[in-house]
Amino acid sequence: MNSQKKIILVDLDHTLYEVDSGNLYPDAIDFVKFAQKQNETYLFTEGDHNFQKNKIEKTGLDKIFGKNIRIYDEFLKIENSKKEFSDKDVILIDDKPLVIDGAISLGWETIRIKRGRYKNKDSQLKPNNTVKDLQTIVSGNLLL
Numbered sequence: 515m516n517s518q519k520k521i522i523l524v525d526l527d528h529t530l531y532e533v534d535s536g537n538l539y540p541d542a543i544d545f546v547k548f549a550q551k552q553n554e555t556y557l558f559t560e561g562d563h564n565f566q567k568n569k570i571e572k573t574g575l576d577k578i579f580g581k582n583i584r585i586y587d588e589f590l591k592i593e594n595s596k597k598e599f600s601d602k603d604v605i606l607i608d609d610k611p612l613v614i615d616g617a618i619s620l621g622w623e624t625i626r627i628k629r630g631r632y633k634n635k636d637s638q639l640k641p642n643n644t645v646k647d648l649q650t651i652v653s654g655n656l657l658l
């Protein structure tokens with residue numbers, strides 16, 4: 515049994531946060547609590563810092579993640595997070611094909627969530643798991 519604690523990096527837009535409605539997806543909070551039970555879990559997002567920060571505060575995710583929030587200004591979060599996470603045992607959860615490809619290239623485990631803007635676009639590399647929602651990760655116990 516692998517007892518090493520994993521690092522879970524979970525994306526915001528189209529993963530936890532439904533951009534069109536401006537709300538969290540209904541399965542977002544349950545998923546984060548599930549991830550936090552067994553793993554060190556980070557909110558892992560990119561984009562304009564204040565814009566992202568406002569969304570995080572408005573949805574209450576700031577209280578749930580505490581210090582474990584990473585906002586990367588440029589749309590290069592995999593590149594920019596290497597220093598902190600590249601040598602760790604990471605599972606990344608994201609909807610964006612480009613981010614999934616970058617994470618796989620680093621040797622990270624990946625779970626692709628297919629909803630929101632990139633729903634119909636595949637990554638070039640093959641993620642470890644592909645799901646349609648976060649509830650499937652919980653019910654399938656996919657963070658081991």
Ligand SMILES: [Mg+2]
Binds near residue numbers: 527528529608609610
């Ligand atoms: Mg996203």
